Amino acid sequence: MKNLILSTAALALTAGVAMADxxxxxxxxxxxxxxxxxxxxxxxxxxxxxxxxxxxxxxxxxxxxxxxxxxxxxxxxxxxxxxxxxxxxxxxxxxxxxxxxxxxxxPSPSAYAAMSADIDVNKAVVAAQTGTIQSSHVATTGATLVEFTTPDETIAAVNGGEVDAVMADKDFLAPFVAETDLTFVSEVFLGxxxxxxxxxxxxxxxxxxxxxxxxxxxxxxxxxxxxxxxxxxxx
Amino acid sequence: MSCIDTIQSYAFRSLGFGERMLPRTDFTLCEHFTLIGSGMIWNVYYGVLAILTGFLFANLLAVAKNSNSRWARKPAEWFIFLFRGSPLFIQFFFGYFLFLSLKGVSPMFNPLTSAALGALIVLFLNTSAYSAEIFYGALRSIPKGDVEAADAYGFTGWFRFRRIMFPTMMRLAWPAYTNEAIFLFHATTLVFFSGFPAWRQKGDALYYANYFADKTFNPFVPYPILAFYFILLTLVIIWIFGVINKRLNKHLPQAAVKKLKIRPNLIR
Amino acid sequence: MLPLFPTWRATLRHPSALETTRKRPAIFAYCSDPSVLDGLPWLSCYLTTGKHMAFYASFGTVLLLLAVTAPTALLFGLGGAMAARARFALLRWFGKGYIAIVRGVPDIAFFLFFVIALDQGIEWLRHKVKCPDWTEPVRQGSEFLVCDIAKMPLSSSPQWVHEVYGFWVAVFTFAIVFGAFAANVLFGAMQAVPRPQLETAEAYGMSPRQTFWRVLMPQMWIYALPGLSNLWMVLIKATPLLFLLGVEDIVYWARDLGASKTARFTAYPHGDWRMWYFLALLVFYLLFTRVSEVVLARITKRLSRGQATLDGESQRKNAGSTT
Missing domain, CATH: 3.40.190.10 (Periplasmic binding protein-like II)
Structure with a gap:
């Protein structure tokens, strides 16, 4: 399952090292x-x-x-x-x-982002990507976990009102919070x-x-x- | 935890009963079998309900496509073309999207976005289209003599269809329809894989197989278990459809039955 | 509904975006700064980005894969069907087992582990041949390790070799799955060839082998065609699963391109446009299906000529009436 294609930007470096692995x-x-x-x-x-x-x-x-x-x-x-x-x-x-x-x-914080800041992340419906540390974390809280296959779908779900909040790496959510109506609710350090x-x-x-x-x-x-x-x- | 305990806590996990937390460390084979088996409940649920409801609608579509009236024929033809001509994957996407928009219109549509109902509707429409094409093909190949004989006896309309055409159509379509049923059960694995989100870690067999593959970093155990369950399921489907096929062909001499079976009929 | 041209596009542009989109291929000269564009010019730039080009190219990949897979699967099917009819019991069981098992498993489940198994299997065989002195176990925990020269392809090979290899692994996997279905169809078709035709061949003194190759083989296609046509249609619709096999297909790109983009990481920010991309895919699949239907109908007509079927018979009658 090599996902091939794309970006063959092999860096030909340091001339002279012919046998560079x-x-x-x-x-x-x-x-x-x-x-x-x-x-x-x-x-x-x-x-x-x-x-x-x-x-x-x-x-x-x-x-x-x-x-x-x-x-x-x-x-x-x-x-x-x-x-x-x-x-x-x-x-x-x-x-x-x-x-x-x-x-x-x-250690980067994971964060919950939602349309309104006054939700209880331990009771709300929270979206996360399947197979991430965030989805494992939400499963251990009292929240209702909703898993999507891609991170984009989790954003779409919270924007569409399908879920109350989304949980992901804070750095991933930051641009969405900056440019759309989403706000950060709380942070957790995972990993x-x-x-x-x-x-x-x-x-x-x-x-x-x-x-x-x-x-x-x-x-x-x-x-x-x-x-x-x-x-x-x-x- | 002994295997009996595991079965007790996880056998109905896919429906939301039993232990809330999925196993997180030291995964045993027993847990693999129990949880993936638990997920099979959903695959069977989707498969059985979609086939039962789709069967009725498919008959209607097949008759409509065979109709002389443009108003009945054209919509049926387009419906069948649309659903047979596009991947189920894309149908799930549009289905979910449409149900989400409907939700905005009225809270009445809320249940549609859940996998249990929304995905079932998409699967129902999909199998209706495929089955309708099979039934239509069978309807076209009903021996002329059968229909002429019915006419000679003065059978008309619904009675002629119910008593003469329908049984023959079923008999002719059955082998291909068996294939369609098998395919439909296989297609149910797409529900959580690409279409609908899984709530509270309640998913189908593939969802749990995926969970184990992800946690154990080893795809060579969960997926073959999933394959094992599906081979069993396929055998059961073939058996049930075989019993019905026997009933449909009861009145025919045995040689003729054989001849019907080998018809390289439309498969999906 | 989704806004086609979001109004916040120009205003919320992040300064670093200009740096990050280093190599923007400007097909049109005015595309150098899309943030000042609007309407059609913007769209023309957007639709000609390198990423979109990769998206368009992936249609070619899918078509190529179909073109290669169909004959390969047919070959597998032929092998499977012949094995299933073999007089030698072991071969017969193998043929029937292959058909039953592969048909019984959902294709997704098969794709999810079979490709890795196949890849490791090939490397293991090469390992056995090329590095007989290797003493460490090939499997260490969940790791799979073979000697460097047994890798497929070699890790030093250029990227295109990896791509071609990945493509062929995908073709092979598809061919195995669809070969089983083809075998089922061909098995039925071989049984459907009218007995008298075979008996005539025997009466002419042909050996069983000659009967098979000279009579059964050419005659069975007309009986196999309806089933094979449908199989082709199913194969077309299985291509969205290609991304599971590591080939970046049209669905992969449609998902990526359609997802909402913020101004920090692209010069063309937009909302959730997946619907439009999937609509394009829908149109592609419907058109492709339609074209296939027309072509297959022609082939059926051509193959029916002179056959002892209803269609062949009516063709003969029509030809007779016109002369």
């Missing part, structure tokens, strides 16, 4: 500001710029591949790409099957920041990216990127 980076392409498909039909967003910079620092040639969220982990494990860089929060369950780099965002995921057997590659992330944290370039894409939290 090609590292395939898997992303979803439907989760702005982290990753999305821009007007030109290419992978774009915070993670696109971050990934390209990391590859440059680690002297690797990288290729971007998009894959459906549902099967994004299975396809990593069956080696159809080498890393997931798709706004994936570091959680215990995921740690059990994959290895993450250090987080490249601060431990966002990191790149690798197969457990791929420690060497993970080490390279981990070091590159650390160097970006050290020289402040990561903060600049976070600023540019208006993602909360700094290092």
């Amino acid at each position: 090609t590292v395939r980076l898997g992303t979803e392409g439907a989760y702005p500001p982290y990753n999305f498909i821009n007007d030109a039909g290419e992978v774009d967003g915070f993670e696109r710029e971050l990934g390209d910079e990391l590859c440059k620092r680690a002297s690797l040639t990288c290729e971007w591949v998009t894959n459906d969220w549902d099967s994004i982990i299975t396809n990593l494990q069956s080696s159809n790409y080498d890393a997931i860089i798709a706004g994936m929060s570091i959680t215990e369950e995921r740690e059990a099957t994959m290895d993450f780099t250090q987080g490249y965002t601060r 431990g920041g966002i990191g790149m995921a690798f197969r457990e057997s791929d420690d060497e590659l993970r080490g390279k990216f981990d070091a590159a992330i650390a160097s970006m944290k050290a020289d402040g370039t990561l903060n600049d990127l976070l600023d540019k894409w208006e993602i909360e939290g700094k290092f």
Whole structure:
């Protein structure tokens, strides 16, 4: 299930390194500001710029591949790409099957957004995308969980009055709150920041990216990127 | 938790009874089988109701399409073309969209946006169109002699249709209609997968299979279990339709029955 | 109803949007700053973005896939039907089992795990052949690991190789599913060829093999055609499931393009326009169905010529009356 096509923007780097390994980076392409498909039909967003910079620092040639969220982990494990860089929060369950780099965002808040601020998120009808940490969280509260297959449908549902609120990463909701009638109701911290995921057997590659992330944290370039894409939290 | 306990807490989870929280860690095979089986309740619900209601409407459509009157024929032809010519996936999308807009018109339409009713209506319309085409084909191939004999006996109108044409039409259409029924049951898996949202984690078999695949990161256990259930279901459908087929063909000599069965009839 | 040209488009534009849409292919010169456009010019720019081009190209992908899958599935069907009629019991069971099992499982369920299984199966076979000295287990927990040179395609291959490989895996998966249905139809068609035709062949001294290839094979198509036509129609309507197989098909793009877009991430923000995109898909499918119906009706007519069926008979009579 490689989701192929798109964005073959292989970064031909550091001339002279002829045998540079090609590292395939898997992303979803439907989760702005982290990753999305821009007007030109290419992978774009915070993670696109971050990934390209990391590859440059680690002297690797990288290729971007998009894959459906549902099967994004299975396809990593069956080696159809080498890393997931798709706004994936570091959680215990995921740690059990994959290895993450250090987080490249601060533990990011998930937020409830609704048409009116005076709803009780523990009693309301709340929409979330199927198979996300947010849908798992809502299932544990007293709220009525309504699951949609794509994040866009959750937004459409709250706009259409089908549900009282939507729960997703705050950064994903922020532009909708800024430009439409939605308002934030409350926040919850779920997961431990966002990191790149690798197969457990791929420690060497993970080490390279981990070091590159650390160097970006050290020289402040990561903060600049976070600023540019208006993602909360700094290092 | 022993398997009996699991069955007690999750057997009717898809309907909202039993344990509210789905299993979250240490997934057992028993949980897989119980929850996916619980989801099958919805697949059977959609399949059975859509076939029963669709059967009646399909007969009406087939007769309308065969009618000499333009006013009866054209709408039937367009209805059948529209629903046979577009993917069910897109029909679900438009169905849900339409029901949402209707909800704005009057609260009377509220139940339509729930999967239990809304998806059933879409499936009903879809299977009606496919079955109508099968019945229409069968209606066209009723032996001329049968109808002439009925005329000779002075049978007319409803009585002629009910007693002479309908049984023959059913007999001719049955193998293809069996296929349609199987397809319809398979199509019910699309309801939560792409059409309607799942409330309170109440979904069909595919929804739970998907849940397990997502949580265990292993698609090779839940989906084959789902396949196993559907093969069982298909066998049951074939058996029931076979019994009816026997009844429909009771009066014919055995050689003729065989000949009917192998008609490479319209399949969906 | 959905506003076609949202009024907040120009006002709420985010400054960073200009930077993020780096490579905007300007088909029309005036598209360089869509925020000042309105009405038709805006629409003309919007509909020619790179993303829309990918959307249009995906129609080609779907058509190509159908064109390749149909004959492949027919081949699988032929194999399945022949196996199901075989005198050798094991082969017969295999043929009947294939038809029964694949037909019994919903295609979505099949697509959701079969492609990965297929991909891993191919890599495992290559692994066995190419790296016999490998000692570590191929399966470690839920990970599937083979040696580098056994990967399909090699991870160093260019992206287009991956795309082509993915396309063929999709074709193969579709062919297996629809091959089972085709096998069922062809099995019925082979039984439907009138006995006397086969007996005549035997009377001429043909061996069973000759009878099969020279008489049964050419004669069965007219009986198989109604079933195969319907199968073709079903195949067309199964293409929205392609995105499950990792091919970015028309539904994938329609969903992505139609979803509401904020000004931060696109130069063309709009509300929820999925309805319009799905309407376009609906029209595409209806037209395609219509064209298929017309073409298939012609083929039926052509194949009926000289056949011992009602249609063939009436053609013969009509031809006789005109001379």
